[in-house]
Structures are given as structure tokens and as C-alpha cells.
Amino acid sequence: MVRPIIRPPSLRPGDTIGVVASASNLKPEWLAEGEAELHRLGFKTKHLDSILDKNLYTAGSDQRRAEELNAMFADKSVKAIFAARGGYGSVRILPLLEDEIIQANPKIVLGYSDITSLLIYLYQRHGLVSFHGPMVAKDFRGGSGHYDLPSFQSILMNSSVPTQINVDGTEILSSGIARGRLLGGCMPMITASIGTPYELDTTDSILVLEDVGAKPYQIDRMLQHLKLAGKLSTVRGFVFGEMVDCIQTKDQGYTLQQVIVDCIGVLGVPILFGLKIGHTEQQNITLPLGVEVELNCMTPSLTITESAVSASVLSS
Numbered sequence: 001m002v003r004p005i006i007r008p009p010s011l012r013p014g015d016t017i018g019v020v021a022s023a024s025n026l027k028p029e030w031l032a033e034g035e036a037e038l039h040r041l042g043f044k045t046k047h048l049d050s051i052l053d054k055n056l057y058t059a060g061s062d063q064r065r066a067e068e069l070n071a072m073f074a075d076k077s078v079k080a081i082f083a084a085r086g087g088y089g090s091v092r093i094l095p096l097l098e099d100e101i102i103q104a105n106p107k108i109v110l111g112y113s114d115i116t117s118l119l120i121y122l123y124q125r126h127g128l129v130s131f132h133g134p135m136v137a138k139d140f141r142g143g144s145g146h147y148d149l150p151s152f153q154s155i156l157m158n159s160s161v162p163t164q165i166n167v168d169g170t171e172i173l174s175s176g177i178a179r180g181r182l183l184g185g186c187m188p189m190i191t192a193s194i195g196t197p198y199e200l201d202t203t204d205s206i207l208v209l210e211d212v213g214a215k216p217y218q219i220d221r222m223l224q225h226l227k228l229a230g231k232l233s234t235v236r237g238f239v240f241g242e243m244v245d246c247i248q249t250k251d252q253g254y255t256l257q258q259v260i261v262d263c264i265g266v267l268g269v270p271i272l273f274g275l276k277i278g279h280t281e282q283q284n285i286t287l288p289l290g291v292e293v294e295l296n297c298m299t300p301s302l303t304i305t306e307s308a309v310s311a312s313v314l315s316s
Contacts, residue, residue: 024087
């Protein structure tokens with residue numbers, strides 16, 4: 001489905017980044033260390049005092065977490081919104097988000113893992129380009145080796161294209177060249193969106209899929225789920241993350257790559273495996289979701305061919 005795409009204003013040096021915890025609760029020292037790294041990069045940060053609240057396994061009640069996100073969208077001093085961490089809970093706040101506030105204040109939203117639910121919501125509900133990339137209390141907390149600065153800067157701070165994504169260390173599972181809209185994220189969140197009002201429309205997409213700690217048969221099951229739900233029939237290409245610890249046993253006798261080819265190789269589209277995105281321990285790449293890209297599984301290369309941000313400035 002072709003939809004009007006909204007590009008949020010680009011991030012600029014000195015801008016204030018709003019930090020939110022829409023999923024699991026977090027340690028205060030990890031938050032402080034992550035914010036310190038953003039300060040080192042030349043940004044200001046802002047978070048609500050309630051960000052450290054706890055309610056079972058989430059960062060406070062659903063109402064608190066929804067109000068926090070609504071407040072960051074409404075706050076004119078906040079130019080971008082970064083997730084503190086993933087875990088679980090973002091899906092619980094989607095019905096509580098204020099559409100009018102989001103529509104009136106489109107902003108960069110950055111995160112991965114459970115935050116995929118929020119990124120899908122922003123795209124499906126509002127056509128807002130969102131960003132799969134490093135989180136404050138995890139990747140930024142880890143320091144410069146844990147996030148990819150070139151993609152962070154070129155994707156969030158520069159509206160010029162084309163932009164080349166670093167594909168060093170990736171593996172071609174199926175050759176070919178394809179163009180499409182880059183969509184996706186963490187696999188369990190994508191499959192969980194099926195049947196909801198925020199179900200991801202994968203039509204003519206280059207589909208990004210990543211996870212951590214899932215056994216190969218569980219990856220197989222999610223791919224079958226997506227296939228049976230009609231989500232893969234028009235996908236033009238696939239980009240898989242590193243899929244860290246996605247093994248049954250060390251001596252299982254087969255690879256996850258073989259499982260993936262067995263599941264979707266018949267589709268005859270390019271498949272790239274091993275991109276440093278999401279649940280990676282190093283150089284977490286920032287990817288824009290909702291814009292056109294070219295996936296070349298001959299070279300290989302992944303090229304962002306459409307601007308993810310606008311050159312306009314959010315009014316204060």
C-alpha cells in the first residue's frame with residue numbers, strides 16, 4: 001500500500017533528546033551513563049522523574065509510560081525521542097497514545113527490540129518514518145564501540161542521499177538486486193502485530209528481521225507465521241541481523257542460515273544475513289524505517305535512496 005510518508009525534522013548539534021522508557025524498567029546508573037554519552041556527542045537530554053518507576057516488569061504503569069511519550073511529542077524543546085531500553089511493554093501503551101499530538105509534532109523516534117511495536121505503530125498509524133537503532137541505557141551506555149556513529153549521523157542528522165550502510169561481515173544467502181521500502185525490526189514484535197489495528201503492511205518492502213536468543217525452530221515458526229499470514233508474498237528482499245545466540249545447541253549440525261533459506265529461499269528474492277543491527281554487541285547501525293532503499297545481494301550493499309529526515313526545524 002502506498003501511503004503518504006512523513007519525515008521528521010533532522011537532529012542537529014545541541015538539540016535536546018527526550019529519553020523515554022515505554023517498555024521495561026531500568027537501572028538509574030545505566031540511564032545516567034547513556035545520557036552522558038549523548039552529552040559527549042554534543043546533545044542535551046531530558047527525561048521525566050517518573051522514568052525510574054516500576055510496575056511488575058515495566059517502567060511504571062501503562063498510563064505513566066503513555067503520558068511520558070505523549071509529553072515528549074508535545075514538548076517543543078524536545079527535538080527527538082530515544083528509547084532508554086527495550087524488554088517488554090510498548091504494545092500495552094499504543095491505545096493510550098494521543099494521535100493529534102503525534103501528528104502535530106512529528107519527531108525522530110529511535111529504538112529496537114520491544115520498541116519495534118512502537119515503530120510499527122508510528123508507521124502504520126501516521127506514516128511517520130521511524131528509526132531502528134541504538135538505545136540510551138544499553139548501546140549508548142556502552143560507549144562508542146557499541147553504536148555505529150556514521151549511520152547515526154548520516155541517517156538522523158543529514159537529509160542528503162544516497163547513504164551507504166556498512167555491510168561488512170554480512171553473508172549473501174540469496175543473490176539479486178531489489179528496491180523497496182525498508183520496514184521491519186524485531187521478529188516477535190512483527191508477528192505479534194498481525195491481527196491488530198497496527199499490523200505491519202509489508203507490501204513491496206525490503207524486510208528487516210532480527211532477534212536474539214531464539215532457537216532456529218522458533219525463527220522457522222515466525223517465518224511460517226508471516227508466510228501464512230500473507231506477509232511475505234510481495235516482499236522484495238530480506239535483511240537479517242546477526243541473530244545472536246539463535247542456536248539450538250553448539251553441535252546442532254546445521255546453521256540458522258540453512259534454516260532461513262529452507263523457509264524463504266523459494267521466494268527467489270535477495271537475502272542478506274548478518275547486519276549489525278538491534279541485538280548486536282558492537283556498532284549497532286541506525287536504519288530508517290519507511291523509506292526507499294536498494295538491496296544489492298551481488299556486491300553486497302544496502303543503499304538508502306530516499307531521505308529519512310527533513311531539513312526543516314521544529315519550532316521551540
